[in-house]
Amino acid sequence: MNSRSEELPGAARQSPDALSSALAIARGLHQFLNLGVAQLDAALRESDAQVDKIAQCLAALSSDVQQLESRVQSEPGAKCADLATSLRDSLQSAIKALQFYDKLIQRLTHVRAGLAIPADATTDPAAPATIDWNSILDQVRGRYSMVEERVLFDFMMRGLRAEQMLRALQSLRDASAPGELELF
Amino acid sequence: MSKRILAVDDSASIRHLVGVTLRAAGYEVAEAADGQEALEYAREHSVDLVLADVNMPRMDGITLVAQLRSLPNYRLTPLLLLTTESSSQSKQQGKQAGATGWIVKPFHPEQLLATLERVLSGSARSASAPAAARGR
Numbered sequence: 001m002n003s004r005s006e007e008l009p010g011a012a013r014q015s016p017d018a019l020s021s022a023l024a025i026a027r028g029l030h031q032f033l034n035l036g037v038a039q040l041d042a043a044l045r046e047s048d049a050q051v052d053k054i055a056q057c058l059a060a061l062s063s064d065v066q067q068l069e070s071r072v073q074s075e076p077g078a079k080c081a082d083l084a085t086s087l088r089d090s091l092q093s094a095i096k097a098l099q100f101y102d103k104l105i106q107r108l109t110h111v112r113a114g115l116a117i118p119a120d121a122t123t124d125p126a127a128p129a130t131i132d133w134n135s136i137l138d139q140v141r142g143r144y145s146m147v148e149e150r151v152l153f154d155f156m157m158r159g160l161r162a163e164q165m166l167r168a169l170q171s172l173r174d175a176s177a178p179g180e181l182e183l184f
Numbered sequence: 185m186s187k188r189i190l191a192v193d194d195s196a197s198i199r200h201l202v203g204v205t206l207r208a209a210g211y212e213v214a215e216a217a218d219g220q221e222a223l224e225y226a227r228e229h230s231v232d233l234v235l236a237d238v239n240m241p242r243m244d245g246i247t248l249v250a251q252l253r254s255l256p257n258y259r260l261t262p263l264l265l266l267t268t269e270s271s272s273q274s275k276q277q278g279k280q281a282g283a284t285g286w287i288v289k290p291f292h293p294e295q296l297l298a299t300l301e302r303v304l305s306g307s308a309r310s311a312s313a314p315a316a317a318r319g320r
Contacts, residue, residue: 096293102197102198103268178288179292
């Protein structure tokens with residue numbers, strides 16, 4: 001533990017300035033921890049939904065392959081265009097759903113930064129006595145690569161609860177159109 | 185001869201999924217893990233279309249687009265950005281760098297193939313048009 005954190009348990013014996021500084025650090029870190037919780041909740045929910053889709057695709061693929069084998073065995077010249085279409089649709093849905101992993105890795109990388117940047121700033125003995133929280137907030141926000149991450153971050157700064165943030169994110173997701181080309 | 189697409193993404197899973205989708209449709213696919221690797225590949229090989237992520241180590245996708253546009257062989261080549269980033273500010277940066285278009289992940293395979301076909305056919309028309317007409 002760093003010297004600043006060690007001040008907290010005995011804060012009552014510290015000067016008012018030291019106590020005020022320790023409380024400011026605790027409040028700042030608390031905000032970042034809340035953000036991390038909300039980000040992880042959002043990532044878990046979305047990833048879980050995509051994995052569920054992948055499982056459904058695999059089940060559909062398995063069923064179609066069984067039907068295909070059965071049809072070919074019972075009727076060697078049978079046309080299988082309908083099954084081929086169904087197999088292709090399941091494969092394409094699985095390819096789309098599997099991209100959740102790339103998004104999940106990005107999100108977790110940003111959650112890590114959101115915890116490491118304030119942690120480093122508050123444990124550095126060479127850091128100024130008054131921590132520049134605005135600069136830390138800018139550094140963390142600057143790492144984000146997705147609009148929904150920035151929305152979540154901005155909602156957190158307005159003091160909304162995690163459930164309210166998640167509802168706002170869901171509306172944002174419903175309004176976006178991933179996969180569509182925007183030509184310049 | 186099949187068209188050669190350069191897929192650029194630091195995520196191996198995305199490169200793999202793009203590769204599976206495009207190869208199944210008959211495209212030849214080259215892969216690069218970041219902008220720098222893509223630029224080196226593009227300097228040594230002919231590429232019909234580049235599909236690049238934005239946020240990558242060493243060289244990001246927007247810098248890659250700007251660098252490619254400065255090469256004579258890539259003045260008219262379709263350069264598409266495929267990314268989780270969807271802010272209008274980032275899109276504007278992509279446009280200014282010379283990108284042809286912007287696609288937000290996750291991509292749907294059929295939609296991606298239709299997009300590539302559309303962009304490649306547009307590119308073929310531009311390349312075959314007289315220089316004077318292109319300059320207008």
